[in-house]
Amino acid sequence: MIEISDCNLAYVQGTSQVQVYDDFSLKVEPGESVVLIGPSGCGKSTLLYLLAGLLQPTGGEIRIWGEQVVGARQKTAFILQEYGLFPWLNVEQNVCLGLRVRHIPKRKYQRAVEEMIHKMGLWEVKHHFPSQLSGGQRQRVALARALTLQPDLLLMDEPLSALDALTRERLQKLLLEIWQEQKLTTVLVTHSIEEAVFLGSRILVLADGRPTQVMGEIFNPLVGQSGYRQTSEFFQKTSYVRSLLEGGMVG
Amino acid sequence: MIQRGRKFQRQLYGYLGAALFLLAFWQYVAWTLKTPMLPTPQAAVSATSRLLLEANLGRHLWVSTYRVVLSTLLSLLLGLPLGLIMGHERRIDRFLAPLVYITYPIPKIVFLPLILLFLGLGDRSKIFLITFIVFFQILVTTRDAVRKVPAETVSSLRSLGGNRVQVYRYVLLPASLPDVLTSLRLSMGTAIAVLFFAESFATTEGLGYFIMDSWSRAAPDEMFAGIIMMALLGVSLFIVVDLLETILCRWQHVKGN
Numbered sequence: 001m002i003e004i005s006d007c008n009l010a011y012v013q014g015t016s017q018v019q020v021y022d023d024f025s026l027k028v029e030p031g032e033s034v035v036l037i038g039p040s041g042c043g044k045s046t047l048l049y050l051l052a053g054l055l056q057p058t059g060g061e062i063r064i065w066g067e068q069v070v071g072a073r074q075k076t077a078f079i080l081q082e083y084g085l086f087p088w089l090n091v092e093q094n095v096c097l098g099l100r101v102r103h104i105p106k107r108k109y110q111r112a113v114e115e116m117i118h119k120m121g122l123w124e125v126k127h128h129f130p131s132q133l134s135g136g137q138r139q140r141v142a143l144a145r146a147l148t149l150q151p152d153l154l155l156m157d158e159p160l161s162a163l164d165a166l167t168r169e170r171l172q173k174l175l176l177e178i179w180q181e182q183k184l185t186t187v188l189v190t191h192s193i194e195e196a197v198f199l200g201s202r203i204l205v206l207a208d209g210r211p212t213q214v215m216g217e218i219f220n221p222l223v224g225q226s227g228y229r230q231t232s233e234f235f236q237k238t239s240y241v242r243s244l245l246e247g248g249m250v251g
Numbered sequence: 252m253i254q255r256g257r258k259f260q261r262q263l264y265g266y267l268g269a270a271l272f273l274l275a276f277w278q279y280v281a282w283t284l285k286t287p288m289l290p291t292p293q294a295a296v297s298a299t300s301r302l303l304l305e306a307n308l309g310r311h312l313w314v315s316t317y318r319v320v321l322s323t324l325l326s327l328l329l330g331l332p333l334g335l336i337m338g339h340e341r342r343i344d345r346f347l348a349p350l351v352y353i354t355y356p357i358p359k360i361v362f363l364p365l366i367l368l369f370l371g372l373g374d375r376s377k378i379f380l381i382t383f384i385v386f387f388q389i390l391v392t393t394r395d396a397v398r399k400v401p402a403e404t405v406s407s408l409r410s411l412g413g414n415r416v417q418v419y420r421y422v423l424l425p426a427s428l429p430d431v432l433t434s435l436r437l438s439m440g441t442a443i444a445v446l447f448f449a450e451s452f453a454t455t456e457g458l459g460y461f462i463m464d465s466w467s468r469a470a471p472d473e474m475f476a477g478i479i480m481m482a483l484l485g486v487s488l489f490i491v492v493d494l495l496e497t498i499l500c501r502w503q504h505v506k507g508n
Contacts, residue, residue: 084407088425098411
């Protein structure tokens with residue numbers, strides 16, 4: 001289980017102090033796919049940085065499977081906004097990098113990496129650099145890199161926001177497949193209502209402004225069912241999320 | 252591969268064309284001015300081959316090359332790591348940046364008398380002076396290049412489990428390399444100019460000495476032989492850095508999507 005207990009986080013902006021989190025708590029069960037949705041600047045991404053161990057809370061604690069997070073964890077994979085690819089490495093090198101920094105010898109991961117590149121449909125472009133790829137391909141490289149680490153927690157920061165509608169739907173399906181296949185605990189940040197309902201087994205709607213507050217929690221048990229996007233339940237959920245978001249807007 | 256070959260061929264034709272144009276211009280000016288101080292290209296080229304074969308122009312070229320290349324390598328060895336660290340570690344930068352900003356614009360060349368006094372008349376003083384100047388150029392460029400690296404790129408590596416040293420190895424160094432090589436290419440011009448200056452004082456070796464000596468002996472064709480060698484040295488180093496850039500920063504040259 002992932003437990004965020006009474007977390008505090010503040011940063012100094014100019015002369016004033018901004019309280020991003022004030023005694024914030026959240027629990028994520030193993031195998032859950034939690035989606036955070038809210039207006040920009042509500043602290044969604046910051047939460048992922050905290051979970052990834054890249055930021056330390058000023059108060060409170062974060063535990064993943066009982067262990068306190070003090071730095072980047074080996075089994076957490078984090079896909080940053082804009083994918084976090086390295087422009088000077090080609091597709092294959094980007095996918096391998098996580099394993100390389102862990103000093104795993106190449107012969108041990110070579111096959112797994114090749115399989116992953118195949119699975120993500122990147123074989124033809126494996127020697128291309130990120131600048132030569134389409135947005136969808138870049139996202140699949142980021143996904144491949146994350147999954148080769150065999151994570152037990154996958155964090156994603158607006159993974160599909162820069163993609164065109166069709167690529168986006170295709171990748172949403174891919175994400176859903178991966179989540180269902182591996183029962184991978186996932187925390188995803190998005191500002192797309194559709195995406196939240198399509199991918200989240202639980203959706204947290206965050207309020208505008210600081211400190212960050214959850215103003216709605218929606219369980220979404222039908223997530224992952226085939227054809228869910230076309231059902232009336234799907235439509236009801238999206239309407240509900242929308243009404244919560246609209247109600248929470250300030251001004 | 253074929254594309255790269257073709258590109259290289261185009262570049263080669265470009266260089267040849269430019270060289271021909273310069274020769275024609277030189278010829279034209281020599282014909283028009285008709286001064287003994289400006290020999291025709293033929294006279295200069297024949298003097299060059301004569302001096303290379305019969306005198307020790309080759310030796311002077313070698314000494315100058317050695318001085319410039321060694322100084323450049325030393326500057327890289329010192330400036331690159333320090334620039335990376337200053338660009339990334341804010342606390343160190345806060346201490347060192349003012350020091351660099353005050354000393355960078357001071358023309359280091361004015362210290363030549365002091366350098367000669369302490370390091371003597373040999374290679375060491377010349378290498379020190381060139382290194383002293385080129386080092387700053389590389390340091391400042393590297394530092395600024397590192398500061399441009401987006402924080403997300405560093406976060407991305409840290410999220411993959413990269414430690415502090417790996418951030419330098421896998422992010423900051425490759426990200427700043429294109430800028431570093433550009434500054435190195437520009438530094439080549441500076442390095443050779445400083446070399447010429449340093450070699451025109453109290454020495455008997457190097458192209459700078461050779462040019463000044465020919466001048467004082469009123470042997471313009473020999474002086475131009477020295478100038479041709481100096482130009483050759485500059486162009487060759489420029490091309491070497493260019494090639495390095497093509498090999499090490501291939502990602503910068505691919506066609507975007």
